[in-house]
Amino acid sequence: MKKKTIGVVLAASMAFSMLAGCAGAAAPAAPAPAPAGDAEVTEETEEPAEAPEATGEGQVYYLNFKPEADEAWQGIAKTYTEQTGVPVTIVTAASGTYEETLSAEIIKDEAPTLFQVNGPVGLANWSDYCYDLKGSSIYNELTSDSFALYDGDDVAGIAYVIESYGIITNTELLGKAGYKVEDIKSFADLKKIAEDITARKDELGFAAFTSAGMDPSSDWRFKTHLANLPIYFEYQADKIDTTTEIKGTYLDAYKNIWDLYINNATCDPKDLASKTGDDAENEFADGKAVFYQNGSWEYANLTGKGMTDEQLAMIPIYIGVGDEANQGLCTGTENYWCVNKEASEEDIKATIDFLTWMVTSPEGTKMLADTIGVIPFKSAAETTNLFVLNDRQYTADGKVPVSWNFTTMPSEEWKNGVGSALTAYAAGTGDWDAVVSAFVDGWASEYALK
Amino acid sequence: MEKAIRRYWPVFVLPTLAAFCIGFIYPFIQGLYLSFCKFTTIKKATFIGLKNYAYALSDEGFWSAFSFTAAFTVASTVLINVIAFMIALALTSRIKGANLYRTVFFMPNLIGGIVLGYIWQILLNCVLSLLDKPLLALNATYGFWGLIILMLWQQVGYMMIIYIAGLQSIPEDYLEAARIDGASASQILFRIKIPNVMPSITICSFLTITNGFKLFDQNLALTGGEPAHESEMMALNIYNTFYSRSGGQWKGYGQAKAVIFCIMVILISLIQLKVTKSREVQQ
Numbered sequence: 001m002k003k004k005t006i007g008v009v010l011a012a013s014m015a016f017s018m019l020a021g022c023a024g025a026a027a028p029a030a031p032a033p034a035p036a037g038d039a040e041v042t043e044e045t046e047e048p049a050e051a052p053e054a055t056g057e058g059q060v061y062y063l064n065f066k067p068e069a070d071e072a073w074q075g076i077a078k079t080y081t082e083q084t085g086v087p088v089t090i091v092t093a094a095s096g097t098y099e100e101t102l103s104a105e106i107i108k109d110e111a112p113t114l115f116q117v118n119g120p121v122g123l124a125n126w127s128d129y130c131y132d133l134k135g136s137s138i139y140n141e142l143t144s145d146s147f148a149l150y151d152g153d154d155v156a157g158i159a160y161v162i163e164s165y166g167i168i169t170n171t172e173l174l175g176k177a178g179y180k181v182e183d184i185k186s187f188a189d190l191k192k193i194a195e196d197i198t199a200r201k202d203e204l205g206f207a208a209f210t211s212a213g214m215d216p217s218s219d220w221r222f223k224t225h226l227a228n229l230p231i232y233f234e235y236q237a238d239k240i241d242t243t244t245e246i247k248g249t250y251l252d253a254y255k256n257i258w259d260l261y262i263n264n265a266t267c268d269p270k271d272l273a274s275k276t277g278d279d280a281e282n283e284f285a286d287g288k289a290v291f292y293q294n295g296s297w298e299y300a301n302l303t304g305k306g307m308t309d310e311q312l313a314m315i316p317i318y319i320g321v322g323d324e325a326n327q328g329l330c331t332g333t334e335n336y337w338c339v340n341k342e343a344s345e346e347d348i349k350a351t352i353d354f355l356t357w358m359v360t361s362p363e364g365t366k367m368l369a370d371t372i373g374v375i376p377f378k379s380a381a382e383t384t385n386l387f388v389l390n391d392r393q394y395t396a397d398g399k400v401p402v403s404w405n406f407t408t409m410p411s412e413e414w415k416n417g418v419g420s421a422l423t424a425y426a427a428g429t430g431d432w433d434a435v436v437s438a439f440v441d442g443w444a445s446e447y448a449l450k
Numbered sequence: 451m452e453k454a455i456r457r458y459w460p461v462f463v464l465p466t467l468a469a470f471c472i473g474f475i476y477p478f479i480q481g482l483y484l485s486f487c488k489f490t491t492i493k494k495a496t497f498i499g500l501k502n503y504a505y506a507l508s509d510e511g512f513w514s515a516f517s518f519t520a521a522f523t524v525a526s527t528v529l530i531n532v533i534a535f536m537i538a539l540a541l542t543s544r545i546k547g548a549n550l551y552r553t554v555f556f557m558p559n560l561i562g563g564i565v566l567g568y569i570w571q572i573l574l575n576c577v578l579s580l581l582d583k584p585l586l587a588l589n590a591t592y593g594f595w596g597l598i599i600l601m602l603w604q605q606v607g608y609m610m611i612i613y614i615a616g617l618q619s620i621p622e623d624y625l626e627a628a629r630i631d632g633a634s635a636s637q638i639l640f641r642i643k644i645p646n647v648m649p650s651i652t653i654c655s656f657l658t659i660t661n662g663f664k665l666f667d668q669n670l671a672l673t674g675g676e677p678a679h680e681s682e683m684m685a686l687n688i689y690n691t692f693y694s695r696s697g698g699q700w701k702g703y704g705q706a707k708a709v710i711f712c713i714m715v716i717l718i719s720l721i722q723l724k725v726t727k728s729r730e731v732q733q
Contacts, residue, residue, distance in 0.1 A: 099693050107491045125490050125696040214587070216674065273587040273676075274575045412694040420678040429588045429677075449695065 057086055058350030063105055063112040064092040065335065068297070072371040079363050086350050096216065099125070106340065113343040113351040117157055118334045119407030123149060130156035131339040131348055138337075138355040147376040149336045157336030158355075162374040164329040164391040164401070165225055165295030166314040168302070173206055173290045181313050187253075187320030191260055197290060198264040208264035210289040213275030214423040221277075221293055222258070223419035226317065227439070228330060228406045230254045233321045235405055242408040244447040248440040253319040255432055262426045265289070270427040281305075293317065296373050296387035314387040316394070316402070328394040329387075332404025333376070410446035417442045485705040488698045496698075502706035511679055512707055515687035522594065522683065523662030526601050530658045531651070534606045538613030539639075552614065555607035563604075567671020570600045574672075586673050593673040593681035600668055605661065609654045616650030617643065648730040652723065659722055663715045684711050 064073050070092040077088035091112070093101035098116075105112050106129060117123045123130070132154040133139045139155055142148060149157035167190075171181055177197050184190050194208035201207055212222055230250035235241055237249060262269040266283050284292040285305035292298075302312065316327045339351050358364035365381035374380065374388050383389070395401060409415060417438040424430025455462070480492065485502055489495035506512060537555060541548045558566070574596045575585045586593050620643060628638050644651075666685035669675070675682030675690065682690070688711060691704035 103491055107493050121696055125698070128490060128494055270584065270588075271579055273585040274571070274579075411696065413690075416694065417678065420676055424588055424677055427584055427588050429584050446695070 058113075058344065058346030058348070059086060060088040060114060060347070060351045060354045061110065061112045062088070062090050062114040063098075063102055063116075064090055065098050065116045066372070067092055067095050068300070069371045072367050076358070076364060076367045080354060080357060084353075084357075086354065088354060102126075106342075111340055111342060113340050113347045114355070115338055115340065116160075117149070117336050117338055119336065120149065121407060121409065121411065123151060123156055123336075126338065127151050127156060129338070129340055129342060130154070131341040131343075132156070133158055133339060133352070136352050138352055138359065141356060141359050141377045141379070143376050143378055143380075147333070157338045159333040159335065159376055160337050160359075160368070161335050161372045162331060162333050162376055163296050164314065164331040164387060165293070166316050166329040166387075166390075168284065168292045168294055168298065168387070169313045169315055170284065170287065170290050170292075170307075170311055171313050172311045173204075173287060176206075177204055177290065181315060184315055184318070186324040187256065187318040190318055191256075194260055194264040194291070206287060207266040207289045208291055209261050209266070210280040210283040210292045211265050211267045211275040212258075212261045212272055212293075212426070213277060213280055214272050214419060214426070215274060215276040218275065218277035218280060219419045219423070220415070222261075222422055223415045224406045224409070225295075225330070226257065226293065227254065227409075227415075227418060228404060229257075229317055229319050229321075229402065231405045231408075232330075232402050233319075236322065241405070244444065246440055246443040248436060250319070250321050251436055251439060253321045254439075255435070257317070257319045258422065258426075261293070272426045273423050296385055296391070299385045299387050300371070309386050312386055314390045316399070323400075326399050328399035328401040329391045330404065331391055331395075331401040332407075334404060334407050410443055411449075414438075414442050414446045481705060482709060485702070485709045487705075488702045489705075490698045490701060498702065502699075502702040503710070505703045506706040506710055509691075509703070509707075511682070512684070512687055512691075514679070515682050515684045518590075518594070518681065519663060519665075519683045522597060522665070523659055525594075525598055526605075526662045527655060527658040529598065529602055530605050530609055531654055533602065534609035534654065535613050535647075535651075537606065538610045538617055539643075541610070542614055542617045552611070555610055557607065558604045559608045561604070563667025564671045566600060566604060567668045570596065570603075571672050574599070587676035590673075590677060590680035593676070596672055597665070597668060597681070600672060601662070601665070604668075605658065609658065612650050612654050613647060616647035620646045645729070645731045648726065652726040652730065655722060655726055656719055660715060660719055663711075663718070 060077075062073070062077075064070060070090070073090040073092070077090045080086065080088050091101075091105070102112070102115055106115070115126070115129075117126050117130075130151060133148075134153075134155040136155075138158055139148060142158065147159040147162075148155045149159065169181060169184075174181065174193075177193070177200070179193050184193060197204060197206070197208040213219070214222070230248070230253060231246065233253075234247060234249045235243070238247075262272065265272075266289050267275060280292060280294075281298070281301060282305075283289050285302055285307055296314070299312075303309075314329060316329050318324050318327065337355060339348055339355075341348075343351070358368065359375060359377035360379045362381070365375070365377070365379055368375045369381040369383040369385075373385055374383060391401070418435065421430060421435040421438040425432055425435055484492060484495055486497055486499060487495035487502075488498050537551075541551055545551075571586060574592075578585050578592060583589075584592065586596050624642050624646070625638060628642055633641070664685055665683055666689070669681070669683045669686045670689075673681040675686050679687070679690075684707075688704050688707045691707055692701055694700075
């Protein structure tokens with residue numbers, strides 16, 4: 001009898017603990033592990049599940065794309081909750097796992113009310129989930145309608161940041177080599193200076209370019225951002241803004257700049273396959289190279305590593321095409337906020353209110369200006385980001401910014417194909433024809449799959 | 451006690467059964483259904499019939515991933531089991547510090563695949579760079595052997611433990627009788643030891659075959675499928691189908707590939723189990 005009782009009690013407690021485990025897993029506040037094995041999701045400590053009942057209002061759950069801005073978002077969420085009582089949860093997807101994390105999160109009962117897409121190609125996945133923001137208070141804050149992402153007549157997304165990229169230059173080292181930033185006005189100038197620095201590399205103690213790393217943490221700088229230039233000039237020449245068949249008119253120029261990058265760098269071109277984004281950043285911050293292709297988002301990292309405004313400047317990426325005298329930085333956006341259509345009405349309202357507050361209140365605009373950069377909203381705060389100021393100066397001087405056309409690239413698969421071919425070409429295991437084929441044929445075949 | 455079990459069996463079976471249903475049966479059936487759909491998220495799926503399967507079966511990338519995976523599985527299964535068995539033999543023949551060795555060999559198994567992948571990537575790239583050879587991401591052959599080395603390092607210890615258990619369970623009388631009858635060391639090995647550890651061989655080859663086929667983390671971290679998908683294994687191919695293009699149809703294609711993959715793994719392991727089981731002997 002005693003044995004039987006013990007058995008029942010044991011079994012019951014086993015069943016109970018298991019059910020409790022299930023309940024825990026099903027609780028809405030639990031962060032979902034992203035499908036990728038390496039994904040890590042950081043989460044705010046707040047319990048969003050209980051708060052809405054308490055206030056009777058909506059709540060905000062933002063699935064943040066930019067890991068570098070996670071801390072700032074957590075802070076601003078707390079401020080907003082303190083001021084308004086509306087709970088705001090910020091979850092940041094680990095770098096490179098945003099799509100996976102969003103796929104997993106959006107089917108939950110407590111789905112993100114706010115997420116982001118990367119331009120029209122990224123929108124294809126999520127258009128079913130995008131609430132039409134036309135006429136909403138956040139939409140009305142935009143400085144121009146061109147910052148709205150349209151899906152037919154609906155405003156599916158709102159651009160929240162304008163960024164610039166170019167060649168970040170260490171002016172101090174450039175001076176040591178005997179040149180000034182003003183000496184670089186064209187691809188020919190850049191090539192002459194880079195090759196001169198390479199020739200005197202041992203004497204000077206630094207190289208012209210940082211490593212053009214093709215590790216996934218860095219390859220987007222070349223397969224996406226640098227590849228934007230030949231695409232931009234082709235679009236300009238053909239007077240179009242997207243195409244299903246790219247001609248590759250300016251791929252020779254793409255080859256020239258790529259050759260310049262890899263042959264005048266801190267490392268041997270055949271080692272590029274394993275070089276990471278951190279490698280290039282550290283080389284630049286440690287004064288091992290003069291030029292570093294990256295964007296305005298790098299400003300905080302570089303100053304955080306001890307570089308000062310006096311040492312830094314961003315110059316356009318000249319590839320020897322178009323009107324180089326009037327070429328500006330590559331400026332545009334690929335980050336759009338979208339509000340989840342499936343969320344409850346209160347949550348949608350709370351989310352739009354939160355966004356409006358972010359772009360109008362002093363706290364919100366300051367945080368965005370400091371950590372994200374320029375925002376395309378009427379009440380934007382002044383920024384201290386030097387690269388953004390560089391961009392403004394170029395525009396004020398009448399230079400034409402190069403627009404971001406990589407949002408029209410057909411797919412990640414296309415970028416990966418170009419990236420692989422570039423890596424193989426740099427290492428000498430592949431030839432340039434493979435790059436051209438990945439670029440031109442790959443573009444057509446990827447668009448044909450749509 | 452037996453009576454109690456007979457009467458209360460549901461209490462004992464239910465928790466596990468429920469967990470199995472929630473954690474395996476239900477997702478599996480849902481996955482099967484989704485493989486016939488076009489979907490972005492599992493809540494918004496439209497049924498489109500067999501189209502996904504038609505695409506998956508005609509995708510060349512999938513089949514080249516299959517041949518790479520098959521070659522990898524064969525090489526890793528043979529090497530892991532042979533090496534693990536040899537180490538197990540060495541460590542059961544009373545050598546000094548056997549316990550220490552067992553621990554040391556087992557340890558790599560405690561480290562996660564992604565971490566291992568990145569560590570070995572750095573290691574192997576350094577070696578290749580010193581030898582003036584193309585790095586892992588540039589040459590699929592190096593990628594292949596890099597993966598084999600990594601998996602050997604990780605799995606040999608685990609299989610070794612299973613073999614040690616098998617070897618230790620061989621009754622001492624058999625070995626003694628064989629020695630008295632004048633059997634040589636190799637005769638003892640092939641006529642007594644190996645037939646008697648067949649159950650261990652069944653388990654180990656099952657584990658290594660399925661691990662080889664399902665390999666994902668190490669593949670993602672070590673080579674990422676480079677160059678141009680040449681070192682991409684099936685699981686990574688399915689993952690890339692899912693995420694490297696946008697649009698609902700790709701999720702459907704990926705799901706169909708996943709179902710085909712699952713059936714393949716089940717079939718292959720069933721065949722393997724049948725073959726090795728038939729060679730097991732009764733002690």
